[in-house]
Amino acid sequence: MKKLLVLATAIFAFNAPVFADYPEKDITLIVPWSAGGGTDTIARSLVKNAKQYIGVNVNVVNKTGGQGVVGMNATKMARPDGYTAGMITFGLSTYRLMGLSDISYRDYELLQLLNQSSAAISVNKGSQFTSLDDVIQYSKANPGIVTLGHTGAGAAWHLSAASLGVMHDVEFNYIPFAGGAPTRSALLGGHVSLAATGIDEVKDLYEAGEVNILAVNAATRHPAFPNVPTLAEAGYKIDAPVLDWRGLALPKNVPADRVAFLEEGFKKMFNDPEFRALAKQKGLILVYEDSDGFEGFLGNMEQVLQPTLDAVGLLK
The missing domain is CATH 3.40.190.10 (Periplasmic binding protein-like II)
Incomplete structure (x- = not known):
């Protein structure tokens, strides 16, 4: 018993500095859509000054296919060590409803909502x-x-x-x-x-x-496009606008201290003046929700989308 206690103490002592020194290397951010698209643009803009806030770079890797399933599944299945994060997007709200994949927001450690687009x-x-x-x-x-x-x-x-x-x-x-x-x-x-x-x-x-x-x-004109009419203004109103969303998540079971570190770090990147100025220039509407608010938003999104998918024959 004494030997086991000594061994456990040694293992703890060996592992402790690893957590204390995190992050020791660059972090990967998986984007499930192609380079040059809106999701890729916001991801690369967000992490441009990452080293200033978390001490290491965040490198964007595009993993496309399966209407976003490939990339988002890669985030879900990544090693839960805090060195892989992922952009999660609108498709995560529809995959299960459409019978395309079993993954949903419940499979991730949510970090924050970033953006909504019309x-x-x-x-x-x-x-x-x-x-x-x-x-x-x-x-x-x-x-x-x-x-x-x-x-x-x-x-x-x-x-x-x-x-x-x-x-x-x-x-x-x-x-x-x-x-x-x-x-x-x-x-x-x-x-x-x-x-x-x-x-x-x-x-x-x-x-x-x-x-x-x-x-x-959209219900109202976009501030960056004042001359573009809404569907209703163009004479073709629909019941409810379908808005895209983008956010950040980690695989499940990332150590709590690393989750907290990344939550704080990505929020600082979100508030970076250069990122916010670029988002405004690109016409991106930034919407921040922390992990709890993001979870509530996603739960409601599934309920809203069910009748929409049913109306177009995609609900399974």
Whole structure:
């Protein structure tokens, strides 16, 4: 018994400095969507000055596929040592409801909510459509002809466009892509007629005159896009806007002291003046909730999305 006690004491003494010295190396932040998209942009902007606040760099790694499942599952399955964090996004609220994956927010140690975004319906500068009414009227006369690019069935931008179609009896031809960047490229290249993206994701293209935003799926106009009408203002109101969200999480069972350290560190990055200025420049609406508030938000989100998914035939 005495030998066991000595051994346990030795093990504790050996392990203690590891926790005290954390972090000893850079931290990885897994982003489940492609480089250049809205989620990737906010992640890289957030951690740009990470070393100033936590003493090490945070390196973004993009792991795409499965409508975000691949990357978010990689975060869930990562070693729980505090050296891997992940961006979790809107899809986590729909996977189980759609029967795509068993993962949900309950599988993570939540850190914080970062952002909420509203969807935009956009066309390229050479489009035959100059208003949302043009799109709706043409689509009603030609069901299934108008192609609409998005980031996957059940993703926020798809549900935003699909809810518009359901409410106003319009049939689009939905074309999925692996993130906002390839969706924008398809729109610019004329491979799709419309794109449903975060409005912030097309800000630069809009300001450069490369795309025209026909409407935003929100209750009010976006402050960075005062000339873009809401769906209701464009004549096609829907019951409730579908908003995208992004947040930070860790695998389960990360030691409590490391969780607390990362919560504090990422909050400092969130409040970094350079990050907040860049978010404003990009049209990103920042919304902070701590781990408890984030959990409550996600629980409510599942309840809100159930009838939406049912309306578009995606609820399992």
